[in-house]
Amino acid sequence: MTGLSGVSKAIDITNKRISQYAASDSEILIQGETGVGKSRCAKLIHQLSLRSKGPFVEINCGSIPRSLIESELFGHEKGAFTGAVKNHVGFIKRANTGTLFLDEIGDMPLEVQGHLLHFLESKEVHSLGSDCNDTVDCRVIAATNEALDALMANGDFRQDLFYRLNVLPLTIPSLRERTVDIEVLANSFLEQELLKSGREALTLSDASITVLKHHPWPGNIRELKNVIKRAVVLATGSVIEPEALGIDMVCDFRTVDHNQLASKHIEKVIRDHKYNMTASARYLNISRPTLYRLIKKHKLELDS
Known part of the structure; x- marks a missing residue:
């Protein structure tokens, strides 16, 4: 190792x-x-x-x-x-x-x-x-x-x-504190997934790299690894486009700081999962207690 x-x-x-x-x-x-x-x-x-x-x-x-x-x-x-x-x-x-x-x-x-x-x-x-x-x-x-x-x-x-x-x-x-590493990690995880799945070669498009670099990553490396796993399954061609990543950009990453982006992303995931905390935590690849701590940390007011 x-x-x-x-x-x-x-x-x-x-x-x-x-x-x-x-x-x-x-x-x-x-x-x-x-x-x-x-x-x-x-x-x-x-x-x-x-x-x-x-x-x-x-x-x-x-x-x-x-x-x-x-x-x-x-x-x-x-x-x-x-x-x-x-x-x-x-x-x-x-x-x-x-x-x-x-x-x-x-x-x-x-x-x-x-x-x-x-x-x-x-x-x-x-x-x-x-x-x-x-x-x-x-x-x-x-x-x-x-x-x-x-x-x-x-x-x-x-x-x-x-x-x-x-x-x-x-x-x-955290991953958002070292965005320069995201492309390196994503390609490493992609190589691992291709070896396990037996799929033909896949590459990440420039647009996908941009999305990955500006995602808030509340689940950090663990979440990135799962996103790449999902992309390998959903990719329809030889290039992974942003839609295969399953990541929603919830705001303009060029004008919002990472903490605000993370807050909005967590809130959107919870709403998209109809306030089901178990499903939301699973999507973010974190535990329920951690999700509740993030809700408290970001002072999210969620009206179900």
């Missing part, structure tokens, strides 16, 4: 940081919008590090029920609670000698944050129902698309845990 794709200065700096951080064993906090490639960055750091022969264990803190996340992280003994019918090895122990990647760390419950902080300080894990602690040697990389400053101000994220994780900070730029 090589570095992040792109020719922009922002990606060049990010790739240099990845190489530098891989040489260290300190905790890393990766921040960036949804879809920018935080998981890919964590995997790159692991594969470039001295822990590359060890396991890379990834857990999305927002996808596990709050009542189960402590058990999933730290493990439990048989009989520790109702339903614990056998011993369960937690994600932290599974990452021994390797890297533990905690995605969406901002969604971790406060009480579990305290246990995680204890592990980072002591490197010891106490499984639920166990009488002893186990030492675990793993590096921790955390990631979030949340503004942790706001979460800390609201009392939803521990300040001491933030400083313990933020030893080596890494912020991944």
Whole structure:
């Protein structure tokens, strides 16, 4: 696995940081919008590090029920609670000698944050129902698309845990902040899709490149990849024209800033899907919680 794709200065700096951080064993906090490639960055750091022969264990803190996340992280003994019918090895122990990647760390419950902080300080894990602690040697990389400053101000994220994780900070730029990379990425994804689909050669027209460069990309690289997948299916000739992209330009991109464009695009997608948030999130290739956060961020007033 090589570095992040792109020719922009922002990606060049990010790739240099990845190489530098891989040489260290300190905790890393990766921040960036949804879809920018935080998981890919964590995997790159692991594969470039001295822990590359060890396991890379990834857990999305927002996808596990709050009542189960402590058990999933730290493990439990048989009989520790109702339903614990056998011993369960937690994600932290599974990452021994390797890297533990905690995605969406901002969604971790406060009480579990305290246990995680204890592990980072002591490197010891106490499984639920166990009488002893186990030492675990793993590096921790955390990631979030949340503004942790706001979460800390609201009392939803521990300040001491933030400083313990933020030893080596890494912020991944959004796609709209590096438009020079869009054509490179689009052609790379196009090449991948053509290999998988077995279709004859396709190229992006100049008009399609222009549309791609001025789209707001609320779903970032993940959304771009899906747009190219769709274009390969919908293209009728040897050249992909804008209509095959399935992107609606909702305003004049030459006179509107990216935040305003993103706001209008999200609002239009929601209205086009008749306020069905699940369908809207799927179209944008983001999760429902992320969609609601974007609605709040852009202060959208939606009257269904």
